[in-house]
Amino acid sequence: MAFAAARHNAPCVILMPSDAPEVKIANTRAYGAEVVLYDRATQNRETIGSAIAAERGLTLIRPYDDPQVIAGQGTVGLEIAAQAADAGVTHAPVFVCCGGGGLASGIALALEVHAPGLTVRTAEPQGFDDMARSLATGQRQKNPTATGSICDAILTPTPGDLTLPILTRLAGPGATVTDDQALQAMALAFTHLRIVLEPGGAVALAAALFNEGLPDTVIAVATGGNVDPATFATALARFA
C-alpha cells in the first residue's frame, strides 16, 4: 500500500497494530508513509481508520474487504494458474495465508476462471482460525482473543463481509498451523528456497508441510518477509 502510494506520489497514512515487527514499521515509513499505531487488543481499527479518513479528507482503503484490493491480490491467482499450467498441474490444493481473506478470495476468483481444478484452502494460526470455523459452520465466527500468536500479519478478528461469501462458495476446508510449525516453515524456506518469510507469511507453507492426507502436488503461497531479525534467528536456531 505504502509502495503503491509512493509510486503515485500520493500521501499515505497506514494504520498498523502496535505489535507489528519493527522492520515492517520502518520499511513502511521508508516509503514515505505516515504510520499510525493502534492497540490490537483494545482499539477498533475500523473506527480509527474512518475517523482519520474523515478528519483529513483521505480515502479509506480496507486491507481486505475492498473489491479492488481483492482484485489486485487476485493477480497472484493468475500467476499460479500460469505456472501450474506450465508445470502440467491441473488439480491441487492451493494453500493461502489468511487473515481477513482478501488474498485467498482474489486467488480463488482467479482460479475459478483460469484453473478450476486448483482449490484454495485458507491457512491460519491455531487460535485465530475464524475463517476455518466460519467455513466449517457456515456461520461467521470470531476469534476469542486479538493477540497471542507470532503470526501478527494475519490476526484479524473475523472474516470480511466480501470475502466470506466468496470463500464459502470456492474454498475447501480451512487449515490451521501452530506457531512452531510456522517457524519450521520459515527455516525450511531459508534452507531450501532461500527466501525470507515472516511467520504469518509462512503458514500456508506450514499447512502444506504438516497437514496429513494431502495429494503429492500441493501449491502454497509464500507471502511477506516483514520479520524482525531476532524472530528469524529463533526460527533458524530451533529448526534450521
Next chain:
Amino acid sequence: MAFAAARHNAPCVILMPSDAPEVKIANTRAYGAEVVLYDRATQNRETIGSAIAAERGLTLIRPYDDPQVIAGQGTVGLEIAAQAADAGVTHAPVFVCCGGGGLASGIALALEVHAPGLTVRTAEPQGFDDMARSLATGQRQKNPTATGSICDAILTPTPGDLTLPILTRLAGPGATVTDDQALQAMALAFTHLRIVLEPGGAVALAAALFNEGLPDTVIAVATGGNVDPATFATALARFA
C-alpha cells in the same frame, strides 16, 4: 551441477572444499550426488578431480574453465540484458561475484552482444582478489593464501585460462570487499530484498553498496544461498 545430474539421472561426484558450509554439502547429497571433500590449503583440486575421473571413467566438468559452463552461466547475462532493457537502463556497471571468473565471463559475453553499454565488474573478497589484480596488471596473479575469508564459495587460487582473456577484453576494474561488508550486504538483502545470500554470493551486492564513485544505476548479481544458519544469524545480529 548435482541438480543437473539428478535431472538427467546421471551419476555425479562433486569435489568440494572441506570448509564448505554443512548446508551446501547436505543439499548436494540430497540431490543424490556423492560429495568428496578435500583440504583447500594442502590439496590440489585439479589433481584429485582428474584422478577420480580417470579411475571411475567419469567426465570431469570444471566449475569455471569450461566453455559450456561459461555459456550456461551466460544465460544470467541474457536475463540482465532483458531486465535492463525493460527498465530503460542502457549504461551501468554490473557487479558479479567472482571466483574463477566463469559466471563473470559468461555474463560479459552475453552483454557484449545484447547490452553493450553494461559493463561487468568482478567482485572478490579482500585478500582473494587475484582477478582484480590480474586485470589491473595484465599478468595472471595468484592469491597469497587459500583460506581466510568467510566467502568460501569464491576462494579460487587464480583466474581460469579461459576466463582471464575474456574478462581482460570485456570487464572493468575488479572490486574487492571485506568479509564484514559481505555480511552487511547479506543483512540488507534479508531486510529489503527478502532473499537469503551466502557471504560469497553477497560480495557483488557489497561492492555495489560500498564502492565510491559509482553512477546512480548499478546492477549486482546475487548468487548462492548456501549459508549455515549460524553464519546467517551472525550477519543479522551484527548488521540487520
